[in-house]
Amino acid sequence: xxxxxxxxxxxxxxxxxxxxxxxxxxxxxxxxxxxxxxxxxxxxxxxxxxxxxxxxxxxxxxxxxxxxxxxxxxxxxxxxxxxxxxxxxxxxxxxxxxxxxxxxxxxxxxxxxxxxxxxxxxxxxxxxxxxxxxxxxxxxxxxxxxxxxxxxxxxxxxxxxxxxxxxxxxxxxxxxxxxxxxxxxxxxxxxxxxxxxxxxxxxxxxxxxxxxxxxxxxxxxxxxxxxxxxxxxxxxxxxxxxxxxxxxxxxxxxxxxxxxxxxxxxxxxxxxxxxxxxxxxxxxxxxxxxxxxxxxxxxxxxxxxxxxxxxxxxxxxxxxxxxxxxxxxxxxxxxxxxxxxxxxxxx
Ligand code: DAH
Numbered sequence: 058x059x060x061x062x063x064x065x066x067x068x069x070x071x072x073x074x075x076x077x078x079x080x081x082x083x084x085x086x087x088x089x090x091x092x093x094x095x096x097x098x099x100x101x102x103x104x105x106x107x108x109x110x111x112x113x114x115x116x117x118x119x120x121x122x123x124x125x126x127x128x129x130x131x132x133x134x135x136x137x138x139x140x141x142x143x144x145x146x147x148x149x150x151x152x153x154x155x156x157x158x159x160x161x162x163x164x165x166x167x168x169x170x171x172x173x174x175x176x177x178x179x180x181x182x183x184x185x186x187x188x189x190x191x192x193x194x195x196x197x198x199x200x201x202x203x204x205x206x207x208x209x210x211x212x213x214x215x216x217x218x219x220x221x222x223x224x225x226x227x228x229x230x231x232x233x234x235x236x237x238x239x240x241x242x243x244x245x246x247x248x249x250x251x252x253x254x255x256x257x258x259x260x261x262x263x264x265x266x267x268x269x270x271x272x273x274x275x276x277x278x279x280x281x282x283x284x285x286x287x288x289x290x291x292x293x294x295x296x297x298x299x300x301x302x303x304x305x306x307x308x309x310x311x312x313x314x315x316x317x318x319x320x321x322x323x324x325x326x327x328x329x330x331x332x333x334x335x336x337x338x339x340x341x342x343x344x345x346x347x348x349x350x351x352x353x354x355x356x357x358x359x360x361x362x363x364x365x366x367x368x369x370x371x372x373x374x375x376x377x378x379x380x381x382x383x384x385x386x387x388x389x390x391x392x393x394x395x396x397x398x399x400x401x402x403x404x
Contacts, residue, residue: 061120068128071102075132085143092136096129103129170403173379174272174391177299178255181274181373184298185253188291190276193254195238197231204232207240208315209354221261223269231259235275236315239351239370242277243359248366249280255375268388272375277351279361279368285318285350288369292322292348299378300327307342316349316370336381343381346373 075095082088098104106125113121171179182192210217223231238254254275263269278287289308296304304327311321323344326337333339348371353363376391383402385391390398 061117061124064121064124067106068124072128072131074102075135079135079139082139083143085140085147088136088140088143092132095132103132170399172391172399173383173385173402174375177375177379177382178272178274180299181295181375181378182253182255184295185274185276188294190251190253193238193242193252195232195235195241195254195256197257197259198225198229199232199237200228201230203237203240204230204234207355207358208234208236209352209358210314214314223259223261232256233260234258234372235273236370236372238275239277239315239355240359243279243356243361248361248368250368251278251280252276265387265389266377266380268376268392270392271388274373274375276348276371276373277368278370279351279356279366281366283350283367283369285320285369288320288348288350288371292346292371296324296345300324300382303327303330308348311347311349313347313349315352315355317352319347319349322346322348322371336384345377345381346371348372 078091082091093101095101096104098108103125107129110118110122110125186192204222205214205217206212222233225231235254235256235258238252238256242250242252242254252275254277256273257270258273259270260267261269278291285308289306292306296306303325305325307323307325308320309323311319313319321344323342325331326334326341326343328334328336329341331341333341337343348369351368351370356363356366356368376388379385379391380388385398385402
């Protein structure tokens with residue numbers, strides 16, 4: 058450095074340059090970067106002057122140091138001021154962008170529900186599963202033999218008229234009842250037998266309480282000494298769990314070709330508790346399923362000795378239970394997948 062005048066000129070130039078550059082800075086980050094640039098000890102305009110201090114002749118050193126330091130302190134202050142200003146602005150923006158209105162109603166995440174049919178089926182499987190029943194899943198296409206003949210329903214038997222059948226050919230049909238599964242199970246295995254068989258069944262039937270496709274759950278127990286009392290006790294357990302603790306069953310005589318005796322099972326009305334209401338049509342009882350003692354002819358046809366073994370069977374309509382349980386008056390609602398309906402039923 059030739060002389061101090063030259064230094065002053067240089068320092069004034071640097072100051073002017075910094076002032077000029079300050080107008081272009083627009084964030085705390087840009088202040089940081091520029092400050093680094095200016096104070097870099099090798100390449101920085103101010104930093105390098107500080108570094109050169111060592112080479113300055115002794116007589117000039119004090120004045121040199123003073124002047125350079127002045128500019129350095131000035132620049133530091135200016136940078137600090139700007140940094141603070143930008144930081145304040147940036148914080149304001151950040152707070153604004155992250156602002157949360159705690160009085161807003163929260164967003165309810167949408168989640169799926171199990172269909173009422175699935176709920177009832179799962180609950181039914183769980184209840185019988187807890188009583189030791191195994192699951193047998195049959196097929197939706199059956200032969201006439203398994204769906205009717207082996208269930209003691211010969212060709213000309215009037216019981217065939219009870220179930221309008223979708224025939225696929227002379228021999229094959231869409232099963233009209235999960236009862237067909239009973240035969241497969243008894244043919245394959247000697248007692249003790251204790252199974253439930255859930256699945257879809259098909260009938261040419263279509264009104265407010267009937268659908269051409271619906272779901273059933275068959276139950277079959279065959280062992281030594283099985284009686285209608287066992288059936289009643291087990292069904293009482295089932296209805297308490299699926300409807301309510303204070304619900305009980307009553308059996309009414311009925312007719313099914315594959316059971317003898319046959320019964321229609323009613324539950325005490327869980328809505329009016331027996332007083333009589335619209336749901337139970339004033340009777341205090343609601344019909345829920347068919348059941349009976351397995352007809353000896355059916356056992357024998359499957360190779361089971363009916364002098365040694367006896368059994369009971371039952372058939373539950375899953376949609377019927379779902380309609381009763383959730384107060385649905387039209388079976389179509391269970392097949393239309395209308396979310397407005399299904400969301401009301403979600404458990
Ligand atoms: N399969 C009968 C139906 O669909 C229901 C039924 C009644 C099943 C009595 C049974 C039973 O196992 O014992 O109408």
